[in-house]
Amino acid sequence: MDTNRFLRGRRPIAVAILSQGVATVGTLGVVQAHYAVTATDLPLWGKLTLAGILAGATALLLQARLTWAVLLTLLPTAFVLALQLDLPAWVPAAALTLLVLAAGNSLGDRVPLYLSNRETLDKLTALAPSGEPIRVIDLGCGFGAVPRAFAKTNSHPESRFEGVESAILPFIVARLLAVLRRDSRIAIRYGSLWRADLSVYDLVYCFLSPHPMGSLFEKAVDEMKSGALFVSNSFDVPGISPTRTIPIESGRSTGLLIWSMPPEDRDE
Structure with missing residues (x-):
């Protein structure tokens, strides 16, 4: 299947879900492997770094714009920080939704929001x-x-x-x-x-x-x-x-x- 053809018309939600899914599964796999070898847990900063890299790389492979890929890279860290600050879990989700409403079309059309002066x-x-x-x-x-x-x-x-x-x-x-x-x-x-x-x-x-x-x-x-x-x-x-x-x-x-x-x- 042509992945990009399948995603056409489904961006940006599909890109966000896929990138975060790959980040979650990939990070869990590395954490389990790390524990099996060292009998210690992977530090939080290591988990967040790995999750961010996996999310961003997946978004780029799906031909998302660089700015969107960067935001998806930062999303796992933002989610964890929201939890540590006792913010409701929906806060990062709401921020992502607002971003999609404001500029979600840029993923499919590769057209960011420019304003004429x-x-x-x-x-x-x-x-x-x-x-x-x-x-x-x-x-x-x-x-x-x-x-x-x-x-x-x-x-x-x-x-x-x-x-x-x-x-x-x-x-x-x-x-x-x-x-x-x-x-x-x-x-x-x-x-x-x-x-x-x-x-x-x-x-x-x-x-x-x-x-x-x-x-x-x-x-x-x-x-x-x-x-x-x-x-x-x-x-x-x-x-x-x-x-x-x-x-x-x-x-x-x-x-x-x-x-x-x-x-x-x-x-x-």
Whole structure:
């Protein structure tokens, strides 16, 4: 069986369960072997170190992101410390659950939560005329700052500013902030960016990671209408030069990479 194929759609819970299961079984086995040879118990620090290494290595073998693997490495120690501090056993489990709700999608899509800063929002919204109807979508919208920024700068009643987000906690926050804005032109929905129909949008924005850019650009080329803009924050498309780049001086000093559809130098 292709393990990664089996896990697709089941992450991050499956990765967490498998990594901690391997850590528990492996550590128990080493502890028993150590006692059989030395007639002494393995020190607590040794058990925790071994469990952490096994958990982290298993997560990496399952192609989890490095940050997630590090967190799973630390989880056995956090659990034991919670017990020693007389904290309820559900505390580390609750912390893990909260992390899954906030960024669990990053394991499958390899897309962490990035937030667009103020300079980025100003330069992004300047790409669209303020008084004309436009339809915009942010793929992986996080807390929904991009749709709200476009709604603030564009006054046309027929415009529509959308965001799609697959991490539960950011989606809930984005949806709540959109409701509080009381602007019917803003729409935030929960789901995969791969299921979004890009053919209806004038501007498609994403701030993702290097991993999905090639496949996402192919989707954009296949679906987006002529003259529409595909805008990536920071991450380029392999083999395809952007039509233009707008530098972003604040934050990580990156830029907005902009392609006008259809791209002129798309590699066949």
